[in-house]
Amino acid sequence: MVTRGFTGRGSGDQAERIPPGQHLVENFPVLSAGPTPDVELSDWKFTVKVGPDSVKIWNWSQFNTLPKTKLTRDIHCVTSWSKLDTVWEGVLIDDILAEAGLERPTDFISAHCYDRYSTNVPLADLITGKAMVALKYDGQPLSPDHGGPARLLVPHLYFWKSAKWVNALQFTEHDEPGFWERHGYHIYGDPWREQRYTND
């Protein structure tokens, strides 16, 4: 349905990079469901679990000895903004799992966070260089607003999957809905298929 009198900005020459219903932003909006947690690096820990069992725990300095990778990716927030060519640096999930000595104990992962947020992502969407635990954005340590000290980065899914303040990855038997997935949002969240809400 054409809206009377609306022309809009259009997507310009980047149109093919912008999923349906999204618009470009130059700034980096901040959206989160609660207060920004204050996480001291001296207290920071990151755990990989299989079910209830912790397989490997790193502190901040141990985690920083893992191999670092830079990813430049477009990101897409379900609230409809997209941002192109964002530059991240962190540890690929492949490298984290290799260090934990895990291959594929199950097909699903729940990411857990300092603010008790969680989100679910199939393992296949986290490995083969697709995703990382990001420690830097645009060359700088991640600010608390953007999930610092560390956030998950799964750039090909809507950005709520890129959980801020992440502190654990847990292998689960089934695809267990996380925070937003239990509150009306899509279980998978592919921006190119506009999987915004539960039954999209």
Place this chain on the structure above:
Amino acid sequence: MTKNGAQVVSWQSCVIEEIVQQTPSIKSFFLRLAKPFAHIAGQHVDVRLTAPDGYSAMRSYSIASAPNMSATIELAIERLPDGEVSQFFHGVAAIGDEIELRGPLGGHFLWPDPVMDPVLLIGAGSGLAPLMAMVRQRRARAQTVPTALLLSARTAEDVLFSNELHSIETDDPAFVLALAITREEPVRASDFARRIDVSMVQEVLARLRGRPTQVFVCGSNGFVNIATDGALLAGLDPSIVKTERYGG
């Protein structure tokens, strides 16, 4: 809606029934739904505008009206300097125009049901919209749960729904209204002439009968950070604070 139910929230066409200039930068749009729905105070709709060349722009807007049977919802839209959708609503949209939307959406920032314990609401600018739906729902259902609204605005004329809020406050001893007016002297002695800070939150908590077990904060990200810092420093637990931040 709040569970993974089978309900599909599909797009529908609605008609602009009425437009009201509420403050210098905020207009209310009353939209008549083709397919009426019952929402929960705090929920939003996604609005989609489509250009003749097929380009479309989507934005989320909180519903400011309380759930009712009238099939009309109210959105309070603030004109943003660079907002392609808000500029359309403020500059082009007219009564009788058809707009596409889908809703109700969102299952987190919701007025509690049942509501047993005191509630603290903190908002700024058009961030009042979902909080106003809560205040209106509380009133429509004659709920007596102590509720405080701490609302920040630049000047008195920037206070959205000012008359209605003052009249609810006059009528209802369990409802506390505190304004934080940042760019002029407030008229009432009980209001504040500064930005929200910890001592302000403490004072509003002292006026509220009982300790809140739910806090809702809505506004720009900068505002929400300042307001939640104030709430946490005033001793409220982070787990009871729900935020909704604008941007993008």
